[in-house]
Amino acid sequence: MGSREVIDLEGVRVTVAGLGVSGIPAAKVLHARGAHVTVVNDGDDARAREQAAELEALGVTVRLGDGATLPEGTELVVTAPGWKPDKPLFTAARAAGVEIWGDVELAWRLRGPDAAPWLAITGTNGKTTTTQMLASILKAAGLRTAAVGNIGVSVLDAVLGDEQYDVLAVELSSYQLHWAPSLRAHSAAVLNLAPDHLDWHGSMEAYAADKGRVYEGNRVACVYNVADKATEDLVRAADVEEGCRAIGFTLGTPGPSQLGVVEGILVDRAFVEDRHKNAQELAEVSDVTPPAPHNIANALAAAALARAFGVPARAVRDGLRNFTPDAHRIAHVADVDSVAYVDDSKATNTHAAEASLAAYESIVWIAGGLAKGATFDELVAKSAKRLRGVVLIGQDRALIREALARHAPEVPVVDLDRTDTGAMLAAVREARALAVAGDTVLLAPACASMDMFANYNKRGEAFAEAVREIGS
Template sequence: MSTPDWLETANRHSPWPSLDALVTGIGVSGYSAAAGLLSVGAQVTVVDERDGDAEREKATILETLGADVRLGPGASAATPRPVDVVVTSPGWRPDAPILAEAAATGVPIFSEIDLALRLRDPERPAPWLALTGTNGKTTTVGMLASILRAGGLRAAAVGNIGEPVVDAVLDPDPYDVLAVELSSFQLHWSRRLSPRAAAVLNVAPDHLDWHASLAEYAADKGKIYEGCEIACVYNVADAATEELVREADVVEGCRAVGFTAGIPAVGMLGVVDGVLADRAFVEQRQTSAAELCTVADLPSSAPHNVANALAAAALARAHGVRPGAVRAGLMGFALEPHRIQQVAEIDGATYVDDSKATNAHAALASLMAYDPVVWIAGGLAKGQDFDDLVHAVKDRLRGVVLLGRDRQLISDALARHAPEVPVMEVADGETEVMDRVVAHARQLARPGDTVLLAPGCASFDLFASYGARGDAFAAAARRLARG
């Protein structure tokens, strides 16, 4: 079966009833992709190796709408029949047999992001302000959506977290603009996105158990700039992000716009005497800047949070949002739970939950905001090492409490680079693991210290999610505070 010529440039009104599509995965994005395809009349088959209650419930709905759904072991071993396109869910590895088969036979593989682009209404195709990065994506896209709404626009944070992009583009009440968070998994499969503006916040080792190398991971991140129209926003402190801009094929006239925690050069956003300043989107940028807000207006003055705010502001300004709306949007934004969230105070030490710091780069950003620190770390390392992280923060560490399956990796890095720092470990299999962790941290902490849960690892060895891990830490700290 040959792929229809119209598919690459499709829109809402293309001849979708003639398309036979295979959707791999029936999770959030897979379900949304399948339902979206069915809504425009396509023939849809859905496969997933899982066969639990949640999968069966979604399968029942999709089957009612006309899909062929196949669940359980072996369901995704091979394409059930010849199809025109495969739409894959984030996290499905390229070496999955069904995807490898599609690639070998020339069947195009779309991400749900590619599908969403092709399901837009050509009469009201809400522009995309897209962002990615190893860390800070969700906070930044939330800030961006808040700014856009403060500017009077109907906007939503969609993509990797929040509403699926397919659902957003099919909303009967069209959005004015979308703040789109994209993961490396989504970008891996994506073609030319052509966003109005795009940002890469940072690039650091992560998901190397999925991507073949750091270079390939970075290249997938860089796809977000392809076809960019107005501005490619990069992090001045992270040379890899600027290099991705240099390599991108963009629309003529698209500008590179940097953000920095320091004083901004022409064409950048930065900080001057505690004020977030724009020297990129003002007419007299050679000699002046627009004041956007103050650091004190932000929900946290941690350096990485200031950087996130600058990136969000840059994307909004690229879309024409006024400085006053930037300030109002940032002032009205609240950080999500488990992101540098103070949860207790015990014996003069502050206990902070940053369970969302699930890789070494995020843990570094969190640790650099506090001094001295009792660091709580460990979990699933996802192919990372921790030598650079420990070397960078060793002088801040009062002590370290380790938990989780890969805690020995961090312990070894501490032994190499910070042998004088006391380390306490909580063995697997113990009940109420966080009660023990917090008790150990209390022994190490002194008045004025910060006890920081910034694990640098995923949570799934001991907890259902990073949120469950953070909740357990907060509950344990509060129990200890109550005595």
């Protein structure tokens, strides 16, 4: 499991880069362990000053409005995961031979000798759902566990808190993995790979390489997506412990060392005796909520990691039955005039929207927002045959409209030239006019929400409210 000694931070001069959800806990942990801590932060607003005052009361030095300069004498940098690798602070640290860790790396280094092993999950889409599914399965097996990481509970809190765990389900972003060089999981999964955060990583190759770090040093299983060859390539490139196995998941019939689906049953041909001849039934497709294809894939990945940890088949079924996804993830809002209205506001990129669109046969699609540099030709071309109509909202809707003109010219498009929050009710009314009985009106924007809404949750809430209004 990698290095087991708890590092000695007494008297070490540590610079923490960034206040916020990871920087503040890291500064407190480092200070409590005797380090001389200086926090640097780009911003100098009222919130930052409030946070700084809290840390300064403990004896931590805080420098606001200057996140570019490396404090003199720095021996270690601990960074918030979102800080880009090309920042001048990091350039100076590398030039001085100073190590740079994220909060995940710090947590990994501070684990005690009896620490719970980590089952790690990354990927462009589906990370949170899969991590929560995995935690539900582990709990159904009677194990003490928590879903932690990029998901709400910080790994530092999980590792250093009073609660004892048998195993942790750890969601990791590409940012967190970039800054976690010595992480060595029990088993790990990369769910899928699609262009995302390329402005941060610099290239698709760098993004994939950071995702692939999750496989380094795995002991038992590297779980990959059979339908996404890039994930298997990352397994092949990884340096793992002897005996670690590559385990695939597929929506088709599984081969040996794979989990898959046979006649509506999730089956395991990886963690069974004589996997060339035998398969273990785990659950039914109907045990997964919602039973959309991409969510079945999430369930299979979670099941693979749980089985790698020795969890019995019954716990996989019970854990999946007990699981309810977070809001705004392909959530059925209501039926109005025999048309289903589905909120997948969490589909903030094209890869997620493609998975969402693939779940329904005839769709009136509500899309648009902030494109974040994305292109939409592939998404539209793959989904065109399912589209009854499209309603476009948001700042970058023209990009989707142009892709529709190229690849689905026969599909009716309503282009709402609005970015105010009231546009959602107008969009839902337009979608209702386009839909016929048996259709699904699907909010899967393929874009970020911040041009119109505070976040994707608010966008999803606006959609649900609009559906309730037209149905009343």
